[in-house]
Amino acid sequence: MGVRWILAAGLWLAGCATSPPPSGLPDSLDVSSRHELTEVPFFPQRDYQCGPASLAMTLAWSGLKVTPEDLKPQVYSAKREGSLPPDMIAAARRRGRIAYPVTSTADLLREVAAGHPVIVLQRLESFWQTQWHYAVVIGYDLERREIVLHSGAEERLAMALDAFEQTWKPWGYWGLVTMDPRRLPASAEPKKYVKAVLGLERTQRWQEAEQAYSSALARWPHHLTAWIGLGNSRYALGNLAGAEQAFRSAVRAKPDSGIPYNNLAHVLMEMNRTEEALAVIRQAIRLGGPQISVYKKTLAEIQRRRNS
Known part of the structure; x- marks a missing residue:
C-alpha cells in the first residue's frame, strides 16, 4: 500500500580561488570575545x-x-x-x-x-x-x-x-x-530547523530524521510539524507503536488540524485497528481544511481494508 502521508511542510557555482556595509552585530551578543x-x-x-x-x-x-x-x-x-x-x-x-x-x-x-x-x-x-x-x-x-x-x-x-x-x-x-542530528545548531529556529530535517526525510535517512525531530521536540515540545515528522520517520522505520504515540502527540499539539488525525488513522489501520482508524479519520473530515480530499481518500482506503 502506498501510504498517503501529509508531510510536514537559481543555481550558482563556486570554483575556488587558491589563496557593503557589514551585516552588523547586535549591541548585545552573548558570546565570548x-x-x-x-x-x-x-x-x-x-x-x-x-x-x-x-x-x-x-x-x-x-x-x-x-x-x-x-x-x-x-x-x-x-x-x-x-x-x-x-x-x-x-x-x-x-x-x-x-x-x-x-x-x-x-x-x-x-x-x-x-x-x-x-x-x-x-x-x-x-x-x-x-x-x-x-x-x-x-x-x-x-x-x-x-x-x-x-x-x-x-x-x-x-x-x-x-x-x-x-x-x-x-x-x-x-x-x-x-x-549530528542529536545536536541542535546554536542559532536554530523552529521553522528553519524542521525544514532542514525534512531534507533527511527526502533522502530516506529515517533514523537520523527521527533523532533530529526528537532533538527539535526537546527544545520545542509543542511543534506540530516536528511531531508529524517524528511519526512519519518512525512509521518508515517500522515502529508503528512509536508512530502512533507521535501522531497522538501531534493531535494534542494542534487538535484543530486534520493532518495529524489523517496520519494517525493510517497507522491505526496498519495495526488492524480499523474501527479506531475510522473514528479518527472522520474527525479529520469534520475539521476539514485544504487537505480534505486527502482525508476522504484515507477514509475510503480504511473502509476497503475493513470490508476486505
Missing part, C-alpha cells in the same frame, strides 16, 4: 575543489570518516570547475547530517562560540580575476575584529572581520553548519 576551534580537521584543497575540502572538514568534525576525495563525485563538477551549494547541502544530507543555514554574522559567531564550524561562500577578488570560494570559519577575535578560517591551502587564515563580511555578502551571506 574570542573563540577558536582546534579540533576541526584541515584538508587543503586541490585545484578548484574547495567545495569537497570544506564539506569534508565539517563532516569529519561532526564525527564522520570522510575525505574530500570521497565527496568529489557528489559535489564537484569538472566541467564547471566548481561546486553548487545545493549539491553541498544534498551531500551532507546523504551522509545523515543536518544542513542548517547560517546567514548573518551574529549567527555565525554564535555557532563558532558553541563549537560548530561554519562553511561560508565568499567572492574573492584580485587584480586579474573574481572567483567564488568555500572556506570554513573556525574562530573569531572580536577585540582584534578578526575571523579565522581554514581556506584553500592555508590552515588558520586570519582575516579582518570587515573584509570578511565584504567577501561573504555578495551571495546573501550563505553559510552552512552540518550537524
